[in-house]
Amino acid sequence: MFSSSKDKPTPLNRAVLSVRPAIVIAVVFSMFINILALVSPIYMLQVYDRVLTSRNELTLLFITLIAIFLFVVYAALEALRTQVLVRAGIKLDANLSASTFRSVLDSTLLRRGGDAQAFRDMDGVRDFITGAALIAFCDAPWIPVFVTISFILHPYFGFLAIVAGLIILGLAVANDFATRNPIQQATMAGIGAQNDVSATLRNSEVMRAMGMWRGLQERWQLRRDDLIGWQAKASDRGGALMATIKFVRQAVQTLILGGGAYLAITGKISPGAMIAASILVGRALAPIEAVVGQWKTFINARSSWDRLQSMFRSEPDTGNRMTLPAPKGRLLVEAAAIMPPGGQRPTLFNASFVLEAGTTLGVIGPSAAGKSSLVRGLVGVWPVVSGAIRLDGFELRQWDPEQLGQHIGYLPQDVELFSGTVAQNIARFTDFQSEDVIEAAQIAGVHEVIQALPQGYGTQIGDGGATLSGGQRQRLALARTIFRKPALIVLDEPNANLDTDGEQALSRAIAHMKSLGRTIVFVTHKTNLLAFADKIMILQNGTVVRMGDRDEILNLLVANAQPPPGAA
Numbered sequence: 407m408f409s410s411s412k413d414k415p416t417p418l419n420r421a422v423l424s425v426r427p428a429i430v431i432a433v434v435f436s437m438f439i440n441i442l443a444l445v446s447p448i449y450m451l452q453v454y455d456r457v458l459t460s461r462n463e464l465t466l467l468f469i470t471l472i473a474i475f476l477f478v479v480y481a482a483l484e485a486l487r488t489q490v491l492v493r494a495g496i497k498l499d500a501n502l503s504a505s506t507f508r509s510v511l512d513s514t515l516l517r518r519g520g521d522a523q524a525f526r527d528m529d530g531v532r533d534f535i536t537g538a539a540l541i542a543f544c545d546a547p548w549i550p551v552f553v554t555i556s557f558i559l560h561p562y563f564g565f566l567a568i569v570a571g572l573i574i575l576g577l578a579v580a581n582d583f584a585t586r587n588p589i590q591q592a593t594m595a596g597i598g599a600q601n602d603v604s605a606t607l608r609n610s611e612v613m614r615a616m617g618m619w620r621g622l623q624e625r626w627q628l629r630r631d632d633l634i635g636w637q638a639k640a641s642d643r644g645g646a647l648m649a650t651i652k653f654v655r656q657a658v659q660t661l662i663l664g665g666g667a668y669l670a671i672t673g674k675i676s677p678g679a680m681i682a683a684s685i686l687v688g689r690a691l692a693p694i695e696a697v698v699g700q701w702k703t704f705i706n707a708r709s710s711w712d713r714l715q716s717m718f719r720s721e722p723d724t725g726n727r728m729t730l731p732a733p734k735g736r737l738l739v740e741a742a743a744i745m746p747p748g749g750q751r752p753t754l755f756n757a758s759f760v761l762e763a764g765t766t767l768g769v770i771g772p773s774a775a776g777k778s779s780l781v782r783g784l785v786g787v788w789p790v791v792s793g794a795i796r797l798d799g800f801e802l803r804q805w806d807p808e809q810l811g812q813h814i815g816y817l818p819q820d821v822e823l824f825s826g827t828v829a830q831n832i833a834r835f836t837d838f839q840s841e842d843v844i845e846a847a848q849i850a851g852v853h854e855v856i857q858a859l860p861q862g863y864g865t866q867i868g869d870g871g872a873t874l875s876g877g878q879r880q881r882l883a884l885a886r887t888i889f890r891k892p893a894l895i896v897l898d899e900p901n902a903n904l905d906t907d908g909e910q911a912l913s914r915a916i917a918h919m920k921s922l923g924r925t926i927v928f929v930t931h932k933t934n935l936l937a938f939a940d941k942i943m944i945l946q947n948g949t950v951v952r953m954g955d956r957d958e959i960l961n962l963l964v965a966n967a968q969p970p971p972g973a974a
Contacts, residue, residue, distance in 0.1 A: 414719075416714075416715055416718035416719060417501075417502060417505035417506070417509075417718055418502060418505075418531070418711070418714050418715060418718060420501070421498050421501040421502040421505075422498065422535065424497060424498070424501050425494040425495075425497050425498050425501075425535070425536070428490050428491065428493065428494035428497070428536075429491075429494065429535070429540070431487075431490050432487050432490055432491055432494075432540065432541070432544060433544050435483050435486060435487040435490070436487065436541070436544035436545055436548075437548075438483055439480060439483050439484060439487070439545075440545060440548040440551070442476055442477075442479060442480040442483070443480070443552075443689050444555070445473055445476045445477065445480070446473075446685050447555075447681075447682035447683075447685040447686050447689075448682070449469060449470075449473045450678055450681040450682045450685065451676075451678040451679065451681075451682045452465075452469050452678070453466070453469070453678065454676065454677045454678030454681060455676045455677070455678035455679075457469070487541070491536040491537065491540065491541075492536065494535070494536045495532050495533075495535070495536035495537075498532050498535065498536065499528070499532055502528055502532075503528065505718070506524055506525060506528050506714070509524065509717050509718055509721060510522075510524045510525070510717075512721060513717060513720070515747060515787055522600070523597050523600070523713070524713070524714065524717055526710070527709075527710035527711075527713050527714050528710070528714065530706050530707050530709075530710035531707050531710050531711050531714065533703070533707070534703055534704060534706075534707035535707075537703075538696075538700060538703075539700035539703045539704055539707070541696075542693060542696035542697045542699070542700045543697065543700075545692070545693040545696065546693045546694070546697055548693065549571065549690050549693055549694065552567070552686050552687070552689050552690035553567045553568060553571070553690050555686055556683055556686045556687055556690065559675065559679045559682060559683045559686070560666075560669055560674065560675050560679065560683065562665055562666075562669065563662065563665075563666070563683040563686070563687055566658060566661060566662060566665070566687060567658075567686075567687045567690045567691065570654060570655075570658040570687070570691055571690065571691060571694050573654050574651055574654055574655070574691065574694045574695065574698060575694060575698075577647050577650055577651050577654070577698070578647075578651075578694070578697065578698040578701055580647060581643070581644055581647040581648070581698070581701065582701060582705065584643040584644070584647065585640040585643050585644045585702070585705075586705060588636045588637070588639040588640035588643070589636075589640050589702065589705060589706070590709065591632075591636040592633055592636035592637045592640060593706070593709060595629055595630075595632040595633035595636060596633045598629045599626060599629040599630050599632075599633055602625060602626045602629055603626055644702070648698075651695065651698060655691065655695065658687065658691065659684065659688070662680075662683055662684045662687055663680065663684060666679070666680030666681075666683055666684065667680060727804065727805065727806040727809075729806070729809060730798075730800055730804070730805060730806075730809065731798070732813060732893070733797050733798040733800075733813050733893045733894070734763040734798055734893060735761075735763035735764065735797075735798070735893035735894050735923070735924060735925035736760075736761070736762055736763045736797070736798050736799070736925070737760070737761040737784070737795075737796070737797060737894065737925055737927075738760050738761075738794075738795070738796040738797075738799070739757050739758055739759050739760075739784075739793070739794075739795050739796075740758055740793050740794045740795075740796070741756050741757070741758050741792065741793035741794075742754070742756075742757045742758070742783060742790050742792070742793035742794060742795050743755050743756060743757075743790065743791050743792040743793055744757075744776075744779045744780065744782070744783035744788050744789070744790055744791070745788070745789060745791045746779070746788060747788065747789065752779075752791060752792075752948065753776050753779040753948050754776040754779040754780055754783065754945075754948050754949075755776075755948050755949050756793070756949065756950075757780065757793075757949075757950050758793075758950070759943065759950070759953055761925055761927070761941070762925075763893070763923060763925055764920070764923035764924065764925060765925055765926075765940050765941060766916070766920050766925075766926040766927075766928075766938055766939050766940045766941070767926070767927045767928070767939060767940070767941045767942070767943060768928055768929075768930060768935060768936045768938075768939030768941070768942045768943070768956070769781075769927065769928065769929045769930075769942075769943045769945060770929075770930065770931070770936070770942065770943070770944055770945070771944055771945035771946050771951075772946065775945040775946050775947065775948065776945045776947075776948040776949070777898070777929045777945055778819065778898055778929070779948070780927075780929075780945065781816075781818075781896045781897075781898045781927060781929060783795060784894070784896050784927060785814050785816045785894075785896050786802040786803075786805075786807070786810065786814075790802070790803075797810070797813075797893075797894060811834075812890070812892070813892050813893045813894060814892050814893075814894050814895075814896065815886075815887035815888050815889070815892040815894070815895040815896065816887060816895075816896050816898075817883055817884055817887040817896070817897045817898060817900050818898050819898045819899045819902060821871075821879050821880055821883040821903075822883075823867060823871030823874070823879055823882060823883065824869075825866070825867070825868060825869045826866065826867070827861075827863065827864050827865060827866055827867070828856055828859065828862070828863050828864070828865050828867060828882065829843045829863040829864065831867065831871075831882060831886055832846055832847060832863075832882065832885045832886050832889055833886075833889060834886060834889060838889075840863075842889065842890055843863060843885075843889070844863075846885040846886070846888050846889040846890070847863075847885045849885070849888055849914075849915050849918050849919070850881055850882075850884040850885035850887075850888060850911060850912075850915050851881065851907075851908075851910070851911025851912075851914060851915060852878070852881040852882060852884070852885050852911065855878060855881065856882075867882075876903040877903050877904055877905055877908050879903070880900070880902070880903045880904055880908065881904070881908055881911060881912075884897075884900060884911075884912065884915060888915060888919055891919065891922055891924060892924070893924060893925060894924070894925050894927075895919055895924055895925070895926045895927070896926075896927045896928075897916075897926070897927070897928035897929065898928075898929045899929055899930065899931065900912055900928060900930070900935075901930065901932055901935065909932075909934070912935075913934070913935065913938065916928070916935070916938045917938055920938060926938075936956065936960065937956075939956045940955070940956060941953060941954065941955055941956060941959075942954065942955075942956050942959040942960070944959065
């Protein structure tokens, strides 16, 4: 609808295609609605030119009943058209929302600017395709019909309708040119202001504690002022043009009645034709005015369409991935270079190693050595720019992300929980059996902690787990990581926020998962966890300095009289 057919179809194209039958139905209904719009002028012609002259009450009764019946049909078609478009909007949203959510998530991971604006854009496109704007465009093709009938009544009315229509259309084009740039600038300023305030509120504690709120508020206010300024400029320009359009409309109505009265006085038309022409010309100009009134909606929808298409087309073409066998946990890293999304150079270079299923690897090294880059690459959230990372022989990009996620447990440094119950967070917001959730909590050593909560596993934890302590969040996240005992478990500083009891629970969880033959990779600065490692890797400056059996590496470090790099 907004893009060339030569472009490869995106989820947005497919979603619009799915509601095309509803749009066709709306167009067909519009045809009958516009035909029935002729009822009123025809009725006026009959009343003024036949009933008033013949004084036939029966004729008046019958044509009035017929007109009322047709008006009922007209109203029913209007209501049905609206209902069809409303349901088309529901279907469009259902077909598009999941793809939009996934694309926003991927864009956020790859630092391409994915944010909630994409959802507002989706709403904008839906509102245009299934709302008043589309109805206005459906009625527009019927303008020539009403103009032609106006010509039949008298050329004066036809020419007046054409001239008035061209003037209104010209003013609409001028309005577009005058307001397009301010509207686009206002939209971009609004997006920037929204992003600023979202980022600020996410860090509200730091902002308040260190007195940063005034500076951040001033930065937000500058963008807000920019938004208001552009909106005011667009409103000023658009308001003047809309006032001119209203003047033209009122002047046309006056000229129709005045000119029609003159033609009736001189005997060139009947009084009924004058009234009918007034209705017809008004009906001819109404779609133009509706299009002008909806033009801003169209401009916004066009911008929203372009942004959504750009987001969808920026995604890599993954095709339809087949379902792969459940992995055992064999991990192969081949000369892998891992680069942060949006970065200019890799933070991990030429990493190569093999972990057989059931092997536990401890990763150590100083800060900025590339440890977090490695674990993010292993779970597929940071791109491998060269080389490969394979799970059971398949490269990570060959896996469907949703299927792969079922077989990976990941505990990042910065733990994020989500608004919902304890059970939902542990179960990763999937359908779950209570036994699986309780088993994961017991393995993570957090079952008793959960029992002490007000509603146990049904306790609402708030956004980010705000009602829990840092250690409780860490242990709940550990239970989420090992939920349903995934084949590959990756832990990045898992004991960073744990007390002694928490560290003991973590150690028992690692030992338990190790006994089940799960492949485990963990990053640590503390030496006590290294006792559970089969192998140890030392990273420094983004490269693998050494990797070997645990005792071999520890003996080497002892022989060199130094603790493990970065160890506490």
